[in-house]
Amino acid sequence: MLILGIETATEQVGVAIGGHEGIIATFEVARGRRHAEILTPAIEFVLRQADVDVDELGCIAVDVGPGLFTGMRVGISAAKALALALRVPMIGISSLDLLAFPCRHTDRVVVPVIDARKGEVFWSMYRQVPGGVQQVSAPTVGPVDDLVADLLARSQEALCVGDGAERYRHEILEGYHCEISAPVHPSPGALVQLAHAQALREEWVRPAEIEPIYLRAPDAQINWATREQRS
Amino acid sequence: MTHVTPDESTLVLGIETSCDETAAALVMGGNDVVSSVVSSQIEIHADFGGVVPEIASRAHLETLNPVIARAIVEAGVDESRIDAVACTHGPGLIGALLVGVSAAKALALAWDVPYVGVNHLEAHLYSAFIEDPSLEFPLVVLLVSGGHTMLVEMQDHGRYRLVGQTIDDAAGEAFDKLARVMGLGFPGGPAIDKASDSGDPAAVDFPRAVPEKPYHFSFSGLKTSVVTFIEKASASGDLPSLADVAASIQEAIVDVLVKKTFRAVDDTGAKVVGGGGGVLANRRLRHRMAEEADKRGVTLALPDPILCTDNAAMIGVAGGYWLTKGRLTDWAENVDPSMVL
Numbered sequence A: 001m002l003i004l005g006i007e008t009a010t011e012q013v014g015v016a017i018g019g020h021e022g023i024i025a026t027f028e029v030a031r032g033r034r035h036a037e038i039l040t041p042a043i044e045f046v047l048r049q050a051d052v053d054v055d056e057l058g059c060i061a062v063d064v065g066p067g068l069f070t071g072m073r074v075g076i077s078a079a080k081a082l083a084l085a086l087r088v089p090m091i092g093i094s095s096l097d098l099l100a101f102p103c104r105h106t107d108r109v110v111v112p113v114i115d116a117r118k119g120e121v122f123w124s125m126y127r128q129v130p131g132g133v134q135q136v137s138a139p140t141v142g143p144v145d146d147l148v149a150d151l152l153a154r155s156q157e158a159l160c161v162g163d164g165a166e167r168y169r170h171e172i173l174e175g176y177h178c179e180i181s182a183p184v185h186p187s188p189g190a191l192v193q194l195a196h197a198q199a200l201r202e203e204w205v206r207p208a209e210i211e212p213i214y215l216r217a218p219d220a221q222i223n224w225a226t227r228e229q230r231s
Numbered sequence B: 001m002t003h004v005t006p007d008e009s010t011l012v013l014g015i016e017t018s019c020d021e022t023a024a025a026l027v028m029g030g031n032d033v034v035s036s037v038v039s040s041q042i043e044i045h046a047d048f049g050g051v052v053p054e055i056a057s058r059a060h061l062e063t064l065n066p067v068i069a070r071a072i073v074e075a076g077v078d079e080s081r082i083d084a085v086a087c088t089h090g091p092g093l094i095g096a097l098l099v100g101v102s103a104a105k106a107l108a109l110a111w112d113v114p115y116v117g118v119n120h121l122e123a124h125l126y127s128a129f130i131e132d133p134s135l136e137f138p139l140v141v142l143l144v145s146g147g148h149t150m151l152v153e154m155q156d157h158g159r160y161r162l163v164g165q166t167i168d169d170a171a172g173e174a175f176d177k178l179a180r181v182m183g184l185g186f187p188g189g190p191a192i193d194k195a196s197d198s199g200d201p202a203a204v205d206f207p208r209a210v211p212e213k214p215y216h217f218s219f220s221g222l223k224t225s226v227v228t229f230i231e232k233a234s235a236s237g238d239l240p241s242l243a244d245v246a247a248s249i250q251e252a253i254v255d256v257l258v259k260k261t262f263r264a265v266d267d268t269g270a271k272v273v274g275g276g277g278g279v280l281a282n283r284r285l286r287h288r289m290a291e292e293a294d295k296r297g298v299t300l301a302l303p304d305p306i307l308c309t310d311n312a313a314m315i316g317v318a319g320g321y322w323l324t325k326g327r328l329t330d331w332a333e334n335v336d337p338s339m340v341l
């Protein structure tokens, strides 16, 4: 089965396609936040390079966050619409899983950290298991200090990854001795790989069951200025 | 993208998510609305007295797929017959617009059909053509809603002249503020319309603001007059009934809208008057416009009230028109929250 993976939860737009034969094509652009402009041409590009007709897709996988709300909604909305049009099932995978998976060969605790803006980060912790990684702490949002406190409380050898770890490298290293390295953005290739494993077990859902992971209540401030522009 | 030569059977899927309605519709042959589904978020925003952008975006993402699916089922057509996908790409709330546009482009890619980005304001103008696609130009169109009060001369397809607009509050916003003053609900327009039912529109003579430019509107002073009137009248013990006050407020707003619209009709020699936006669902406004149109023997092309408020049928109609002209939108084009006519 061919799976298309869409990943837009951070500043990156990532698209990949793959199946039994592994990853066939990937596309990643990690500059700026032009998700709405890049995504559809990127999907078309990846399909063409992989020589796959859109009708051949058997499943749509999508990064469901946590991440930048507007960015992740661009990817989730496109993914749900594709699944609706092609009448295929979906698989949603967390951005934190996608950051941790490429680090599955380390015996340290893997800590994906995603920039949540407003001085906060999303993070979670993973440990190695046969064939992959397993989440050992629930995804959390909070100030960088809370992440450092969490690391200190566990005091295990840790590997921090993600754009949040990159942005707050200094603050994290000042509070806790650990390693900060790549990947910076969730990998669309990892998305397709993880989704493929789930698809083999038929662990997929209908588009309506795809739940974005926001971790933050909506900012209930009314944007009167923007409201003026509606009709 | 494949090329489409549009005809009577051309089927366009319209999508609208610019503010607080999630909508999808199928339009055939340019103006035949075969299905129109609108899921309103009004209830979830009512507690805030206005639209909360982040809540709106989340709700659009959750509701859009089912709304599109229902529009297709209600139309009773096979989705393989859809020739193009049209979607509002401005103006509106940026996060809300992105949900619709991202879905629209993905559908267009999956079905291998063109995508047409539609200006929401232009779509309101095009709703005049739903009943009669052969209306004669120029049209004078009154566009009144919670965010807009504009008088537009539509000289031809795609050619517009802004005749006048509000210098402060939009008409719908004035209704919202005044309904709040009177303790009626949100949104204010329907609340005041309903409260006015048995009222006398001539009970209180609220001032009609006359801005310097003959076609401009101003509604911000009305709130002060109403508050002052209610205070004075309560103190002296001659406060009219709620229905009378509501009907008089409504009349003050409607009066200005109707007078300026028909002044523009007289000045331009237009033979057709159109309208769009939620305020045009107001029964008194529709009645007064019908009277004035009758007097002059001009055609009044107001869409059904349900097509005045935000909907996707008008997006499908406007999008279908641009499809016939070959004006398609590139997948790399972004949304524009502050798009103008």
Ligand SMILES: [Zn+2]
Binding pocket: A230, A231, B120, B124, B145, B277, B278, B309, B310
């Ligand atoms: Zn509107």
